[in-house]
Amino acid sequence: MRARDLLADFPVVALDSSAIEAARLLADQDLPGLIFVDDAGSPFTILPGTQVLRLAVPAYCQDDPALARVVDEAHADRFLRGLDGLSVRQCLPKEHRELPVARPEATVLELAALMARTRSPLVAVVEGGRLLGAVTLQALLDRVL
Amino acid sequence: MRARDLLADFPVVALDSSAIEAARLLADQDLPGLIFVDDAGSPFTILPGTQVLRLAVPAYCQDDPALARVVDEAHADRFLRGLDGLSVRQCLPKEHRELPVARPEATVLELAALMARTRSPLVAVVEGGRLLGAVTLQALLDRVL
Numbered sequence: 001m002r003a004r005d006l007l008a009d010f011p012v013v014a015l016d017s018s019a020i021e022a023a024r025l026l027a028d029q030d031l032p033g034l035i036f037v038d039d040a041g042s043p044f045t046i047l048p049g050t051q052v053l054r055l056a057v058p059a060y061c062q063d064d065p066a067l068a069r070v071v072d073e074a075h076a077d078r079f080l081r082g083l084d085g086l087s088v089r090q091c092l093p094k095e096h097r098e099l100p101v102a103r104p105e106a107t108v109l110e111l112a113a114l115m116a117r118t119r120s121p122l123v124a125v126v127e128g129g130r131l132l133g134a135v136t137l138q139a140l141l142d143r144v145l
Numbered sequence: 146m147r148a149r150d151l152l153a154d155f156p157v158v159a160l161d162s163s164a165i166e167a168a169r170l171l172a173d174q175d176l177p178g179l180i181f182v183d184d185a186g187s188p189f190t191i192l193p194g195t196q197v198l199r200l201a202v203p204a205y206c207q208d209d210p211a212l213a214r215v216v217d218e219a220h221a222d223r224f225l226r227g228l229d230g231l232s233v234r235q236c237l238p239k240e241h242r243e244l245p246v247a248r249p250e251a252t253v254l255e256l257a258a259l260m261a262r263t264r265s266p267l268v269a270v271v272e273g274g275r276l277l278g279a280v281t282l283q284a285l286l287d288r289v290l
Contacts, residue, residue: 001222027286049282054261065258076252077146080289107221113210116199137194141172144225
C-alpha cells in the first residue's frame with residue numbers, strides 16, 4: 001500500500017483567501033487540517049486544525065493560556081473576529097515548518113512516521129510540484145487496521 | 146460560552162487496555178485523539194491522533210522518516226503489528242506532556258489557547274479530579290463560527 005492508493009481529493013486554500021473563511025472550511029467539512037497553496041498551486045504550508053485555530057488566538061495568550069482567563073466570556077466568545085478582514089497570507093506563522101509532504105510511492109510506514117513527527121494528521125501527496133491529493137490519519141488507520 | 150456548555154461524552158482508554166484496540170477505537174469512532182485514564186478514572190495522558198499513531202512507529206524512523214523508506218511495502222503495511230500484545234501502559238511516551246485539561250468554567254478563548262499550545266484537538270474537562278467530558282476542536286469551531 002502506497003500513498004497513491006490512499007490519497008483522496010482535499011480542498012486547498014489560496015494565500016489570498018479570507019482567514020475566517022479558511023476556519024469555516026475546516027469546521028464545515030470537519031477537516032483534520034488545511035493545505036495552503038501558493039499561486040502555482042503547490043503546498044505552501046500545511047497546518048493541523050489546532051494550528052489553524054492558533055491563527056486566531058491573540059499572541060499574549062499563546063504562550064500562557066492562563067492569560068486568556070482575564071478576558072471575559074462575552075469577549076472570549078468573539079475571539080475569532082480577530083481574523084476579520086485578514087487574508088491567510090497575513091496570518092500564517094512566519095517560522096519555517098517542515099511540510100508533511102510525501103511522494104506517491106511513500107509507504108504507510110513513511111506516511112505514519114511523517115504524521116507522527118510533524119504532528120500533522122494530514123499529508124499532502126505531491127509529484128513534480130503538483131498536488132495529487134492528501135492522505136489523512138483516519139484514511140491511513142482505516143486501511144491499515 | 147464555557148467549557149461546560151461545549152463538552153460531550155468522550156470514550157476513555159484504561160492504561161491496561163490493549164494498544165492496538167486503542168488505535169482501533171481512534172479509527173472506528175473517527176476521534177481527534179484519545180484520553181487515557183488512570184485507575185481512578187482521572188486523565189493520565191491525552192494524545193492527539195498523530196501521537197497515538199506514533200506509538201506504533203519504530204523508534205529508528207521517528208526522528209528520520211527517510212529511514213522508513215528502507216522498509217519494503219509488505220513490512221510497512223504491517224507496522225501496526227508492532228503494538229500486538231502490548232498494553233497502552235507499555236507504549237505511552239515516558240516524557241511529561243502538558244495535559245490539555247480545563248475547568249468547566251474555561252472560556253472558548255482559554256480552550257482555544259490550550260488547544261493551540263498543546264497541539265491537541267481535544268481538551269478534557271475536569272472538576273475535582275473527575276472527568277466530565279471533552280471539548281473537541283470541531284465542537285468549539287462549530288459553536289464559535
